Amino acid sequence: MLRKALAVLAAAAFAAQPVVAHCPLCAAATAGGVAATRLLGVDDTVVGTFIGGFAVSTGLWFSNWLSKKRQGAAIPLQRAISVIASVALMILTLYLARLLGSADPSFLMFGVDKLLVGLLVGSAATVAAFAVHKWIRAVRGRSLMPYQGIAVTLAALAFTGAVFYIVT
Numbered sequence: 001m002l003r004k005a006l007a008v009l010a011a012a013a014f015a016a017q018p019v020v021a022h023c024p025l026c027a028a029a030t031a032g033g034v035a036a037t038r039l040l041g042v043d044d045t046v047v048g049t050f051i052g053g054f055a056v057s058t059g060l061w062f063s064n065w066l067s068k069k070r071q072g073a074a075i076p077l078q079r080a081i082s083v084i085a086s087v088a089l090m091i092l093t094l095y096l097a098r099l100l101g102s103a104d105p106s107f108l109m110f111g112v113d114k115l116l117v118g119l120l121v122g123s124a125a126t127v128a129a130f131a132v133h134k135w136i137r138a139v140r141g142r143s144l145m146p147y148q149g150i151a152v153t154l155a156a157l158a159f160t161g162a163v164f165y166i167v168t
Contacts, residue, residue, distance in 0.1 A: 035099070043168045044113075044114035045109065045114045045115075045167075046168075047115065048115040048117060048118020048121075049118045049119075049121060049160045049164060052123035053126040053153060055086045055087045055090040056086065056126040058086045058090075059082040059084070059085065059086030059087065062082045062086065099115060101113060118164060125157055125160045128156065129153040133148055136148065
């Protein structure tokens, strides 16, 4: 089963065409991913960690896109507002899809929805990883390696997801 999944992912990666995604489509795909991972038995905290990273990355991407369109920040605190709005919209989407807010104890951690816990912790881990990436660039004057921002963020999310996997 793992080989089939890897083969499908590899085929999709090679066949992928460049697209301009729309946020509602991404949110719907995320909701579908959560439903699929639940069927596979992956804990919601682990999945939520990566959803949080996705939401923060989407907010940062939108802020950068808006800055390029306007030749600079359009509003004060644009980056922070974009990230917070992206995370809030992801939470709202998951709630409306009835993936958040369950009273079932298997979806709760200390009385709080596991998916929400993972999402918030993953969001914080992504913001922290981005700050570490910027700090490394400020200290060295350049990145340590190509795609350093992505590598640092994925490492932070993988570490956080592994901690949740072990704890839950």
